[in-house]
Amino acid sequence: MNTIAVLGSANMDLVVRQARLPLPGETIFGAGFSTVPGGKGLNQAVAAARLGADVTFLGAVGADAYGAELRTLLTTEGIRSTELATADAPTGTAHISVVDSGENxxxxxxxxxxxxxxxxxxxxxxxxxxxxxVMQCELPTRALAEGIAVARAAGVFTVLTPAPVVPLPAGFLASVDLVIPNQIEAAELTGESDPIRAAETLSAGQTWAIVTLGAEGSVVAYDGEALGLAPARPVTAVDTTAAGDTFVGALMAHLAVNFVRGTALTPDDMIEAVRFATVASSVSVTRTGATSSMPTRAEVDAILAQSLRHG
Structure with a gap:
């Protein structure tokens, strides 16, 4: 099986559920609190592994209780982490407010x-x-650029979720094989408010781009041309935390199982992978938390099989 190397962040998510966001200077009561392993890198690694991929995680955690818990999770999920560094700094944290609508x-x-x-x-x-x-922008850009250089020299397919949007060196995005921003990130990166135009701009120069649109689905583009809009699977969302990371991990898991290294991806290959990822992401938003919400491959395959039976 093709291996996925995830170079990314590992955090402990500190999650508060609440009716609404407080106004500046206001104190409100929350409805619940939980700690959940997260970080965009770790989220994508767990999603890919849970959906059947062979995953190695690269990054750093602290020599503290949160770091130990994240290492245990990686082992439990079958993700190799022998090259996960231990830093002098505390393990990263994400402070998440989830309101009743499911937004965060x-x-x-x-x-x-x-x-x-x-x-x-x-x-x-x-x-x-x-x-x-597979990379995101929660690590210093210097490390990401080094990862891309090593990957390109070895013929490794590179994937970037440009979140959060940070200043990137000239030519950085063009050096990546697949870019997966959400609609807001795509607009910020390109200056295009239309997600189709944004996807086309990001995909210029034989790059793949997938712009995710939440409940509206996603736009797929290659080499400056939009291939179409992939519809979402309608569900009732309770928590959108890590929905995008689940999408990316699922997409990569599908490609890792079906992609032959050294061959070119076709539009059909990518659209089929997007369909799989869309289902996985739709399941995640019906549950709370980041890694705790991610489905297994059996769950996604069952939903896809049911949709085929019903046309």
Whole structure:
């Protein structure tokens, strides 16, 4: 099976459920509190592994209780983490407010993640041996650029979720094989409010782009041309935390199982992977939490099989 190397953040999510966001200077009561393993990198790694992929995680955690808990989770999920560094800084945290509508707001404190400014010899070897390198923007850009350089030299397919949107070096996005922003991120990166135009702009130069639109589905584009709008699966959302990360992890799991390294992805390959990822993401928003909400491959396959039976 093709290996996915995830170079990304690992956080402990501190989640408060509440009726609404407080006004500036206002104190309100919350309805509940929980700690859930998270971070965009760890989320995507867990989603991919739970959906059947062979995953190695690269990043850093602190020498603290949260770091130990995240390492245990990775082991439990079958994700290799032998090259996960231990930093002097505390493990990263994300402070998440989830309101009754299911929407959320998040403040991230990078902690150990900010220490990942370069890759070790061993981490570079992991990247070079993988079929896919999956990244986000919660690690320093310098480390991401190094990962891309190693991957490109080895013929590894590179994937970036440009979240949060941060200043990127010239040519950075063009050096990535697949970019997966949400609609807001795509608009910020391109200046295009129309997600189709944004996807076309991001995909220029033989790059794949998938712009996710939440309940509206996603736009798929390649080499400056939109291939179409992939519809969402209608569900009642209770918590959208990590829905995008579930989408990315599921997409990569599908490609890892079906993609032959060294061959070009076709539009049909990508659209089929997007369909699989859409179902996985739709399941995640019906549950609370980040990693705790992610489905298994059996769950997604059952939903896809049922949809085929019903046309």
């Amino acid at each position: 707001s998040i403040v991230v404190v990078s902690g150990a993640n900010a220490s990942v400014t370069t890759l070790s010899v061993e981490q570079r070897a992991v990247v070079a041996d993988a079929a896919f390198l």
